[in-house]
Amino acid sequence: MTLAGRIDNLGTEKAFAVADEALALIKSGATLYPFHIGDINLPTPENIVRAAERAIRDGKTGYCSNYGLGELRELLAEDVNAARGTAYTADNVAVQPGGKPVIGKFLLALMNPGDEVLFPNPGFPIYESLIGFYGGRPVPYGYLEGERNFVIDIGRLKRSLTPKTRLLILNDLHNPTGAEASPQELEEIAEIADRHDLAVLCDEAYFDLRYEGRSRSLTSLPGMRDRCVILFTFSKRFAMTGWRLGAAIGPRDVIDTMARLNVNDESCTNHFVQWAGVEALRGPRDGRRRLIRILKERRDRAAEILNAIRGVRCYRPDATFYLYPNVTDAMRAKGLTDYEAFRRAALEATGVSFCTRLHFGGQLPEETERYIRIAYGGIDLDRIVRGLNLLKDYLES
């Protein structure tokens, strides 16, 4: 068979290749410290698991509405409104099999061939992949080192605007850096979106995974509700990555279109999993509190050890489960400039597996510093300590 020409434009998540390589290493008997995976090695809270079991036994095993269950849509609107001060109703919600499908459906619903789409780089690689695959032109904007965390390179973003720019993807809170936009950054983005009449995908996959403070959303700003579609997911907030449950929340005509895409793609999101989602939003919160407590402990220790390594510096973000240390000097000390050579050398010497900046897009021309991503959602505290200390010994030797 001859594959369709459009497949040449389809990218991937290169982090999965790192995961395969890591699996092969484990099989060969090596000790691995997995900091490459954006997943959680903690169980889904028990009340949610039980709700799914109950739903299966109660026969919630047939098709349901392509928009999702009414109960779940209502709870999602309420939940999102409570945290963002918005006024969505169930009609603004289309349940999805995960957060990721919202990206493609947003583009299919709103992007015409040749449209330019601003997306974060470094960033979740699926944006660039699907923009190109569906015939748009991906235009990257970057992040800069700020005072307490990374900040959006608003200057580059503004310079990249052209009359063809139609869409903007904002991933706040941000994978891989853990950055979150300040009120001022959000205002600047809102102003740009207004002035250039942009539709915005607010990828808020990590909105509820935070240890201190309160998350902000672009949708809270005046006029933004009509321009934004929120990517909501249960994956990180409730340790439910494999359940595949999320939602698109936005203006009704866009949501209706996404629901029509649902009919064409998967008919409906898994029926009984949606009942688990109802329990997640309505049931007791102690499972979630435990999750946050454990992840916070991991973040603190990981950031502490990384910052103690000669040639490494690292912010300690208030949210997400990612750290994005600057390793420029450490790489130089090892005589390495190539990211992949550095990653492999560290992996072979220590068993510490991580993604580098290049797993989140090609380096921008103005970029001089080097970064890696340390994901601590999938590795226990004692192994974090052991692994990162091995990395320290290696980098300082």
Ligand code: PLP
């Ligand atoms: N958006 C970002 C920024 C992510 O990092 C991820 C997953 O890692 C997703 C969306 C999709 O998550 P899911 O499909 O599990 O909801």
